Amino acid sequence: MATRTIIEQGDEALAKRCHPVTNFDERLWELLDDMHDTLEEAHGYGLAAPQVGILRRVCLVTASDGHIIELINPEILETAGEQEGYEGCLSVPGLYGWVKRPDWAKVRAQDRNGTFFEAEDVGMSARCFCHEIEHLDGHLFTERVQGRLYTEEELDAIQAAAEEKERKGRKKR
Ligand code: ZN
Numbered sequence: 001m002a003t004r005t006i007i008e009q010g011d012e013a014l015a016k017r018c019h020p021v022t023n024f025d026e027r028l029w030e031l032l033d034d035m036h037d038t039l040e041e042a043h044g045y046g047l048a049a050p051q052v053g054i055l056r057r058v059c060l061v062t063a064s065d066g067h068i069i070e071l072i073n074p075e076i077l078e079t080a081g082e083q084e085g086y087e088g089c090l091s092v093p094g095l096y097g098w099v100k101r102p103d104w105a106k107v108r109a110q111d112r113n114g115t116f117f118e119a120e121d122v123g124m125s126a127r128c129f130c131h132e133i134e135h136l137d138g139h140l141f142t143e144r145v146q147g148r149l150y151t152e153e154e155l156d157a158i159q160a161a162a163e164e165k166e167r168k169g170r171k172k173r
Pocket of ligand 1: 088
């Protein structure tokens with residue numbers, strides 16, 4: 001197992017539609033194992049194969065219970081609800097933007113042996129399903145951002161201001 005280099009926005013591999021996986025062999029397993037290591041080292045929530053330069057329909061998503069789901073040839077079956085929040089991406093380091101997503105998503109995919117399964121999740125994991133599967137079609141979250149992108153420092157300042165407003169509001173009551 002080894003980590004792979006995460007490519008960044010501007011690299012044309014991130015704008016390409018990825019090919020379906022047809023061989024569930026050792027090469028795929030090595031890619032998956034490397035993606036686990038890469039995700040862990042980057043402290044990310046999800047990772048798609050094109051982010052390590054492999055144009056195959058493979059991604060990892062952290063489920064609500066903390067375990068990492070391997071998704072091969074995934075598709076979104078159903079979504080529900082709505083959530084809004086700041087979103088980031090390991091291929092767009094240090095920048096975050098406000099993105100609206102469904103609050104629940106159900107996906108169908110194959111596991112590393114080719115067996116089909118369904119998974120559903122809420123909150124951050126539902127957001128992650130949508131984000132990672134969009135990577136496989138060559139799309140980045142930045143295309144969905146409302147307003148502009150913010151740096152981590154700006155985000156901290158926005159959060160601090162919101163907490164201060166909340167604190168003052170509470171005092172008045
Ligand atoms: Zn991403």
